Amino acid sequence: MPNSTLYAFILSFLAGISTVIGAFIIFFDKNKNNKIVTISLSFAAGVMICVSLTDLLPNCYKMILNTNNIFPKIIITLIFMVIGIIISMLIDKYLPSEYENKNNNGLYKIGIISMVAIILHNIPEGIATFITSSNNIKLGITLTLAIALHNIPEGISISVPIYHGSKNKFKAILYALISGMSEVVGSIISYLFLAPFINEHIMAALYAIIAGIMIHISIYELIPGAYKEGTLKSVLKYFILGFIIMIVSHFLMA
Numbered sequence: 001m002p003n004s005t006l007y008a009f010i011l012s013f014l015a016g017i018s019t020v021i022g023a024f025i026i027f028f029d030k031n032k033n034n035k036i037v038t039i040s041l042s043f044a045a046g047v048m049i050c051v052s053l054t055d056l057l058p059n060c061y062k063m064i065l066n067t068n069n070i071f072p073k074i075i076i077t078l079i080f081m082v083i084g085i086i087i088s089m090l091i092d093k094y095l096p097s098e099y100e101n102k103n104n105n106g107l108y109k110i111g112i113i114s115m116v117a118i119i120l121h122n123i124p125e126g127i128a129t130f131i132t133s134s135n136n137i138k139l140g141i142t143l144t145l146a147i148a149l150h151n152i153p154e155g156i157s158i159s160v161p162i163y164h165g166s167k168n169k170f171k172a173i174l175y176a177l178i179s180g181m182s183e184v185v186g187s188i189i190s191y192l193f194l195a196p197f198i199n200e201h202i203m204a205a206l207y208a209i210i211a212g213i214m215i216h217i218s219i220y221e222l223i224p225g226a227y228k229e230g231t232l233k234s235v236l237k238y239f240i241l242g243f244i245i246m247i248v249s250h251f252l253m254a
Helices: 003-028 033-062 070-094 107-135 137-166 170-195 200-229 232-253
Strands: none
Touching: 003 033, 003 107, 003 137, 003 170, 033 070, 033 107, 033 137, 033 200, 033 232, 070 107, 107 137, 107 170, 107 200, 137 170, 137 232, 200 232
């Protein structure tokens, strides 16, 4: 295996494992404080919507067609985003809600839905990290740093609701780890199958679909879940904080 390929796998692993760092917040939540739920869900919603609006959708728009005609590019981007929203609605409808009851307000289900969305986001992210790092290690390191920064709050968005919903720290950490390691899965898929065939149009469609999933989850699951546990003021405050931190991570990646 060439050194560049090995380094690309290592960087993908480091980007993915940072999700677990966010999950460790549950060890500071000994009393299962509802405020931590409000903070984590609001923060995660800010992160997801920021990633969707400032990264995924703009990248889809740039890559979707080789044309300067704005209108069809916007329409196609929106179509794929709506497909993502429909996928998220189907996941929400058919996902088993075995832990959903009056005591946890469906927090376990919110955690699982967040995990599914983040896995779908991380696999193409892993593909992008692997391809970038294989061709330009310096750019790959920069990309890995930015991904790691926004994977930390993603770990929070999975682990806190799962911990509050299932009362199981191991399960919360494990699900955050599974989500993070999907970055490595993306790298393996890229190395074994996709590298020769992947093109901008496929990546563009994936970006918009994932953006649709994240926007739906944020508006339909995370923000209402946070508001149940706190006040509108606290939800807005931590939503904006998550949004701003993601903007900063984009500047670091630039």
